[in-house]
Amino acid sequence: MDNREEVREFLTSRRAKITPEQAGLPVGTRRRVPGLRRSEVAALADVSVEYYAKLERGNLAGVSPAVLEAVARALQLDDAERAHLLHLAQAADGTDTLTRPRRRTTRTWTPHRSLQWVLDAVTTGPAFVRNGRMDLLATNHLARAFYTDVYADPHNQENLARFQFLDPTARRFYPDWDLAADIAVAILRTEAGRDPHDKDLHDLVGELSTRSDAFRTRWGAHNVRHHGTGTKRFHHPAVGDLTLAYEGLEMAAEPGLTLTIYTAEPASPSDEGLRLLATWAATQAIPQHG
Numbered sequence: 001m002d003n004r005e006e007v008r009e010f011l012t013s014r015r016a017k018i019t020p021e022q023a024g025l026p027v028g029t030r031r032r033v034p035g036l037r038r039s040e041v042a043a044l045a046d047v048s049v050e051y052y053a054k055l056e057r058g059n060l061a062g063v064s065p066a067v068l069e070a071v072a073r074a075l076q077l078d079d080a081e082r083a084h085l086l087h088l089a090q091a092a093d094g095t096d097t098l099t100r101p102r103r104r105t106t107r108t109w110t111p112h113r114s115l116q117w118v119l120d121a122v123t124t125g126p127a128f129v130r131n132g133r134m135d136l137l138a139t140n141h142l143a144r145a146f147y148t149d150v151y152a153d154p155h156n157q158e159n160l161a162r163f164q165f166l167d168p169t170a171r172r173f174y175p176d177w178d179l180a181a182d183i184a185v186a187i188l189r190t191e192a193g194r195d196p197h198d199k200d201l202h203d204l205v206g207e208l209s210t211r212s213d214a215f216r217t218r219w220g221a222h223n224v225r226h227h228g229t230g231t232k233r234f235h236h237p238a239v240g241d242l243t244l245a246y247e248g249l250e251m252a253a254e255p256g257l258t259l260t261i262y263t264a265e266p267a268s269p270s271d272e273g274l275r276l277l278a279t280w281a282a283t284q285a286i287p288q289h290g
Contacts, residue, residue, distance in 0.1 A: 004058030044074035060092040132191030145281030165212040185218040
């Protein structure tokens with residue numbers, strides 16, 4: 001995942017998504033590209049065609065924040081895409097190590113006792129900590145029960161992306177499998193922009209690209225996203241269908257890690273489902289994480 005290649009493919013893919021109509025430009029005829037031309041993006045960003053072409057060849061080193069913002073406006077990037085472009089520029093400039101603390105996100109990372117207490121204090125919904133590679137690093141008891149399919153197969157290596165694309169049971173667990181797959185890849189692509197030198201992430205992407213056509217196609221789309229809050233549908237093997245809201249909280253004490261809590265609307269069928277899950281978990285020999 002060379003940074004210059006990542007920059008080139010990201011900018012090219014975003015340019016292809018913007019139509020002349022969306023940019024307020026005349027459509028014209030004999031267009032050979034699906035989206036905007038380089039010259040049109042350059043004009044919208046108020047930079048020379050030569051300068052924008054240099055950026056799209058992957059050279060973001062030394063680019064000013066004002067130019068990055070102008071390019072983001074021209075390409076109509078959303079908040080997640082803007083942040084991704086900034087991270088790519090920081091990595092190209094060699095400043096990412098200065099602007100972001102080093103993170104301990106390897107398998108040897110152990111949660112502080114107080115963090116495990118916090119997770120264990122959440123008794124009505126699954127709560128867990130993951131890194132940008134989607135490794136499950138710490139959980140409460142209900143999260144272990146919720147992700148029983150993930151833990152059932154050691155080949156998943158307690159990784160949600162590997163489960164999503166390589167474990168056949170994932171298509172049962174995620175009724176909206178395509179949407180869940182899009183989200184998973186967007187999270188990994190976002191992490192690749194933040195930390196382009198993460199060897200474990202390189203290895204994971206290489207494995208999934210080799211073994212999953214669905215992953216490889218999505219990875220090539222270069223989509224990124226902020227994954228902070230929303231609603232998802234699940235089908236748990238023991239309690240059936242669940243529609244759960246989630247909140248993802250970035251951990252200030254551990255940059256790069258996210259604490260996620262799933263909850264259900266009070267008095268809803270899914271709320272009852274989580275109660276059943278807690279009862280089921282209490283009867284199972286589910287080891288605690290760690």
